[in-house]
Amino acid sequence: MPPDQTLRTTGDFTGQGLACRRGERLIFRGLDFGLGPGGALVLIGPNGSGKSSLLRLMAGLTPPEAGSLAWNDSDIRQDPGAHRARLHFIGHSDALKPVLSAGESLAFWARMRGTSAPIEPALARFGLADAAGLPCRYLSAGQKRRLALARLVGTPAELWLLDEPLTSLDSDAAAQLLAAIAEHRAQGGRVVLSTHAPIELSAAPRLSLADFRPTPAELLA
Amino acid sequence: MSAFLTLVARDLRLALRQGGDAAMVIAFFVLSVVLFPFAVGPEPELLQRIAAGIVWVTALLAALLSLERLFQADYEDGSLEALALLPLPLEAQVLAKCLAHWLVTGLPLIIVAPLLALLLQLDPAGYPALIAGMVLGTPILSLIGAIGAALSLGARRGGVLLSLLVLPLYIPVLIFGVAAIEAEIQGFGPRPDLLLLAALLVLAVGLVPFAAAAALRLALE
Numbered sequence: 001m002p003p004d005q006t007l008r009t010t011g012d013f014t015g016q017g018l019a020c021r022r023g024e025r026l027i028f029r030g031l032d033f034g035l036g037p038g039g040a041l042v043l044i045g046p047n048g049s050g051k052s053s054l055l056r057l058m059a060g061l062t063p064p065e066a067g068s069l070a071w072n073d074s075d076i077r078q079d080p081g082a083h084r085a086r087l088h089f090i091g092h093s094d095a096l097k098p099v100l101s102a103g104e105s106l107a108f109w110a111r112m113r114g115t116s117a118p119i120e121p122a123l124a125r126f127g128l129a130d131a132a133g134l135p136c137r138y139l140s141a142g143q144k145r146r147l148a149l150a151r152l153v154g155t156p157a158e159l160w161l162l163d164e165p166l167t168s169l170d171s172d173a174a175a176q177l178l179a180a181i182a183e184h185r186a187q188g189g190r191v192v193l194s195t196h197a198p199i200e201l202s203a204a205p206r207l208s209l210a211d212f213r214p215t216p217a218e219l220l221a
Numbered sequence: 222m223s224a225f226l227t228l229v230a231r232d233l234r235l236a237l238r239q240g241g242d243a244a245m246v247i248a249f250f251v252l253s254v255v256l257f258p259f260a261v262g263p264e265p266e267l268l269q270r271i272a273a274g275i276v277w278v279t280a281l282l283a284a285l286l287s288l289e290r291l292f293q294a295d296y297e298d299g300s301l302e303a304l305a306l307l308p309l310p311l312e313a314q315v316l317a318k319c320l321a322h323w324l325v326t327g328l329p330l331i332i333v334a335p336l337l338a339l340l341l342q343l344d345p346a347g348y349p350a351l352i353a354g355m356v357l358g359t360p361i362l363s364l365i366g367a368i369g370a371a372l373s374l375g376a377r378r379g380g381v382l383l384s385l386l387v388l389p390l391y392i393p394v395l396i397f398g399v400a401a402i403e404a405e406i407q408g409f410g411p412r413p414d415l416l417l418l419a420a421l422l423v424l425a426v427g428l429v430p431f432a433a434a435a436a437l438r439l440a441l442e
Contacts, residue, residue, distance in 0.1 A: 112224045
């Protein structure tokens, strides 16, 4: 498969002075990041430090309490449709329907992004070729996770936002995911992922959310 | 196939595989209409006089039953989050889901309503107005219901809240739907009432997607 042209944009995906509030609580503030073509960012930090919240901010699901996110210097809120078109977000839940088969589920998400290519290669890549006709309710937690991740390779998108993608994956599947990430980056794609596992990505800075925790004084403000 | 139709097809497929919704709506519709002759007595004159009102009120209540699941299932399994991050605007997706909901619940209501009217000895002159009114009115029920379903997402006892939100908004549909039948029977012609229903439908198609999509975005924040 030839590298997709949509992965070839230049310019950085940046966040400046980001703050996030969930309910009443300020979770982090003053957070900056920059992510160039082929770059990756690993989010680390204890539970509740805001890794998922930062990913949701990056996806545009939650508006930041303060600060701004920009793609190639233009604020992502100016053209939310274009931002959604260039990203894949794989959250905690796998977004699968118990009554649809694995193949149908993956085909649905691919068609919704306008891809008409066959989905078998994406299934095979994550070791699900034999499970294509199986309804999702019969899949194990790890298989469901693989199926959710297969969406990444089923349709091209420039920015991958992965919230603890290694959860319930076995070592083979984890290796597959890391290989897919490496390939994606080699083509100019970008990846942000949160994790508790000690994974090794080449040239991927770690961003510790704990460094941006508000001081007690700021919490009261 | 466009993303819009892909979403409609997926919702229809889910409804057919799960099977419950359409059957439940129709069963409720039939059973509650059948209760009336037991309650008010089987005199044909009395039933004939209240037939139009009974059919419309019970159709309204039956339509309410299936609304709670409109976005709830997608919200719970993470699909809604993934849908909101697709290039297809959420507004268009709301419309697609309403269309699928109407095909599964509204269309069967239209088919069954004349049979129930027969049971209640509705004046034969009223049938064209009943069917035309249902054709224009049931899509409005699905559309207005979508706002309620989106607003009550994540609320405890969302179904009850949904009914309280939506039923008052159904009143205009009820008034014009019944008035069309009465006007036809009394020889005035149902045209003005049907035109008002058509106007409501146009209004709902134009406004509901924005209101419901805004409510969904809030629920996802």
